[in-house]
Amino acid sequence: xxxxxxxxxxVTNIAPQATKDQMQTLFGYLGKIEDIRLYPTIRDVAVPVQxxxxxxxxxxxxxxxxxxxxxxxxxxxxxxxxxPYQNGDIPDEQRALELTNNGTVVPGLYPSEPKLPPNVVNTxxxxxxxxxxTTIDPKLEANGLPPYPHLPGHLDSRRIEExxxxxxxxxxxxxxxxxxxxxxxxxxxxxxxYLRMCTRDSDTEHYALVELSEQAAxxxxxxxxxxxLLDRAIKIYHSTQxxxxxxxxxxxxxxxxxxxxxxxxKGSSQFNFSCDRSNDWDVIKG
Numbered sequence: 001x002x003x004x005x006x007x008x009x010x011v012t013n014i015a016p017q018a019t020k021d022q023m024q025t026l027f028g029y030l031g032k033i034e035d036i037r038l039y040p041t042i043r044d045v046a047v048p049v050q051x052x053x054x055x056x057x058x059x060x061x062x063x064x065x066x067x068x069x070x071x072x073x074x075x076x077x078x079x080x081x082x083x084p085y086q087n088g089d090i091p092d093e094q095r096a097l098e099l100t101n102n103g104t105v106v107p108g109l110y111p112s113e114p115k116l117p118p119n120v121v122n123t124x125x126x127x128x129x130x131x132x133x134t135t136i137d138p139k140l141e142a143n144g145l146p147p148y149p150h151l152p153g154h155l156d157s158r159r160i161e162e163x164x165x166x167x168x169x170x171x172x173x174x175x176x177x178x179x180x181x182x183x184x185x186x187x188x189x190x191x192x193x194y195l196r197m198c199t200r201d202s203d204t205e206h207y208a209l210v211e212l213s214e215q216a217a218x219x220x221x222x223x224x225x226x227x228x229l230l231d232r233a234i235k236i237y238h239s240t241q242x243x244x245x246x247x248x249x250x251x252x253x254x255x256x257x258x259x260x261x262x263x264x265x266k267g268s269s270q271f272n273f274s275c276d277r278s279n280d281w282d283v284i285k286g
Contacts, residue, residue, distance in 0.1 A: 008064070008084070010084075038054045039093045068082050126153070145219065163240065165213075211242070
């Protein structure tokens with residue numbers, strides 16, 4: 001990987017018991033260190049962390065190339081992985097964990113993290129910051145369905161998993177309601193988790209975003225493409241954006257009332273929706 005002009009390296013696959021001082025000593029032999037951060041900073045037995053990640057900013061850019069030779073160096077009980085961090089500035093903890101929360105770098109930090117089925121594989125193509133996420137689902141090809149579109153490389157695994165369960169419905173009759181859509185999917189044995197009616201500034205068509213309860217249902221849902229709904233052939237596509245949800249509330253009634261989804265257009269190059277909040281449909285299963 002080209003080093004470029006960065007002075008920062010990212011070190012992953014670090015044993016959870018490792019400390020910032022240990023990392024400072026280990027990499028300090030390579031040259032003067034201006035800043036060093038070890039994430040997650042939390043050290044609580046109630047939050048099981050299986051691995052940590054470290055960002056090191058050297059005073060001399062030339063140290064970055066040397067530091068990469070530390071890859072596969074066994075430290076405590078792990079073989080380190082060292083790569084240049086092209087951004088040039090050390091990210092804060094939240095951003096760092098979003099960038100690296102792919103189920104391998106910091107597994108266990110989010111024990112309930114949703115997972116795609118074993119047959120569905122995410123890979124990274126390209127070099128940061130121009131990398132993209134490619135998701136391969138053999139069942140799509142086996143059923144003659146279009147493959148998943150690329151997603152921006154900065155997305156975390158939770159968002160990727162949600163997007164891969166989300167579909168865009170197009171060519172909808174203006175009179176179609178959420179009840180029509182729910183019945184449409186229910187009658188075809190496809191379970192919906194969230195649904196939102198949408199429009200776009202660029203045209204006068206009516207759309208909906210639908211998040212399915214399970215990724216395995218995506219094939220069944222896409223196979224409904226072209227079926228009639230109120231005398232119109234409904235069009236169903238992969239989405240490149242998720243339906244964002246507000247934070248959970250302690251009061252169950254308030255949660256059901258307030259968990260109205262809204263569309264996040266960040267990271268989407270395919271659609272830019274304006275959604276009607278007055279016609280929301282909330283969660284079937286909380």
